[in-house]
Amino acid sequence: MGKKLYVGNLGSSVTREMLESCFGAVGKVESVNIITDRYTGQPRGFGFVEMSSNQEAQDAITKLNGQSLGDRTIIVNEARAEERRGGGAGGAGGGGGRRGGFGGGGGGGGERRRRF
Template structure:
């Protein structure tokens, strides 16, 4: 199960995310999303846990918990919604 984690401190790295969630079971991957222009954390990330029961327990326990002084939010990740594209050709 993929877990969406938001409101992360800008100082949290993949290893930190992995360490916090591995308390509840096996973590396949933990990725803090980095802005490609500033090379800084965008304040959210994803954790993948292969066992759904462990993932649900992690979501329950981690949602609303403090990491590095910030209250994080954790929920089951949903597929990204398609946003209508901007067309710059019609501006002029």
């Protein structure tokens, strides 16, 4: 597995092929991923390129960071480790210890029979 790079400030016209061509001039590209909005499908302005070796990744950072691609100046740096995010709830804690209702908590006093 190679080294993953973050590529930022991508214009909406930049394609996977453009990134692959640009980074391919520096070294062997393992994968290219342009991040899109999950609802609209529009590019979010950044992506990731994985190079086949650490040396090629460093070369790509040195040669391509600050260069023009499409109509923008791109940012290239080492990708940080992926952080797990809680989907939907936005990491809203753990809901610890249910409180409320009728005070005192569980129990209920022995067996209860259900009548049909």
